[in-house]
Amino acid sequence: MRHFLDFEKPIAEIEGKIEELRHLPGTPEADIAEEVERLSEKVDKLIRSTYAKLTPWQKTQVARHPARPHAADVVAGLITDFVPLAGDRAFADDRAVIAGLGRFEGMAVAVVGTEKGAETEARVAHNFGMARPEGYRKARRVIELAGRFGLPVLTFVDTPGAYPGIDAEARGQAEAIARAIEACLSAPVPIVSSIIGEGGSGGAIALAAADHVLMFEHAIYSVISPEGCASILWRDAAQAEAAAEALKLTAEDLKRLGLIDGIVPEPLGGAHRDPAGAIAALGQAVSAALTPLLSEPGQRLVARRREKFLAMGRAAPPA
Numbered sequence: 001m002r003h004f005l006d007f008e009k010p011i012a013e014i015e016g017k018i019e020e021l022r023h024l025p026g027t028p029e030a031d032i033a034e035e036v037e038r039l040s041e042k043v044d045k046l047i048r049s050t051y052a053k054l055t056p057w058q059k060t061q062v063a064r065h066p067a068r069p070h071a072a073d074v075v076a077g078l079i080t081d082f083v084p085l086a087g088d089r090a091f092a093d094d095r096a097v098i099a100g101l102g103r104f105e106g107m108a109v110a111v112v113g114t115e116k117g118a119e120t121e122a123r124v125a126h127n128f129g130m131a132r133p134e135g136y137r138k139a140r141r142v143i144e145l146a147g148r149f150g151l152p153v154l155t156f157v158d159t160p161g162a163y164p165g166i167d168a169e170a171r172g173q174a175e176a177i178a179r180a181i182e183a184c185l186s187a188p189v190p191i192v193s194s195i196i197g198e199g200g201s202g203g204a205i206a207l208a209a210a211d212h213v214l215m216f217e218h219a220i221y222s223v224i225s226p227e228g229c230a231s232i233l234w235r236d237a238a239q240a241e242a243a244a245e246a247l248k249l250t251a252e253d254l255k256r257l258g259l260i261d262g263i264v265p266e267p268l269g270g271a272h273r274d275p276a277g278a279i280a281a282l283g284q285a286v287s288a289a290l291t292p293l294l295s296e297p298g299q300r301l302v303a304r305r306r307e308k309f310l311a312m313g314r315a316a317p318p319a
Contacts, residue, residue, distance in 0.1 A: 056220075078154075107152070132163045139183075147183075156193075159203045220244075
């Protein structure tokens with residue numbers, strides 16, 4: 001059964017009518033074809049008009065839609081011969097982070113992604129995409145491995161943020177995130193990162209300090225969730241909508257601010273309506289971003305990548 005967001009209720013009503021017409025007992029298809037076509041055109045126009053003017057809070061809801069393609073779906077759709085690598089060689093294997101080696105368009109690559117899981121059981125197993133220190137240490141291990149063997153790195157980010165539990169803090173969450181960022185910034189190979197759903201705080205940047213950062217059209221990327229921001233600034237999580245507006249977390253805002261490098265268009269109505277189409281579009285964007293980086297010397301990649309992130313937020317000199 002399709003999951004509709006709050007602002008999609010008018011769309012849901014019309015699509016519900018279409019389904020009712022198609023399942024009317026004893027009614028020849030020819031008798032309802034004209035009405036179904038009329039309603040289908042109406043719902044198409046409504047989806048276009050609705051998604052053309054989404055607010056930042058509505059985009060947040062779309063980014064969290066349970067039917068959006070997850071990192072595992074993207075890897076399955078874009079990477080062949082994928083061999084997962086498990087564990088951080090220190091404590092455990094964190095299933096919130098998937099990592100391994102495979103081929104992208106026939107080219108050997110290293111792959112790292114944060115995985116939320118789709119159904120409830122899978123979400124619990126993947127800790128809702130919130131990685132612990134061992135997850136970031138696994139990511140670091142694979143990125144450093146890629147650097148040693150000259151493999152480009154592709155990362156796919158979809159996380160509300162790093163896991164904030166006491167056990168994670170006790171095992172060095174901040175240090176693990178910092179080391180993962182360091183691994184990204186030091187790798188002498190091309191890195192292309194894609195924000196496919198939520199890009200939350202340090203948990204996202206740990207895998208997104210890349211040469212080229214892509215972002216799905218309706219994904220979000222921010223230093224904190226709207227609910228967390230509202231709880232701090234207004235002491236009221238109900239102010240999340242206002243916080244989403246203030247955070248400038250949409251792809252359009254981030255591209256304008258120079259914090260990402262490209263926006264990947266989503267199918268009409270969001271990636272959750274056509275996951276396969278969204279993954280195909282992402283693959284084309286990743287290929288276009290990766291190809292020119294392959295001819296760059298490793299030292300130049302590292303120097304330019306570091307400068308890129310050091311320049312973010314740098315104040316302009318007074319006139």
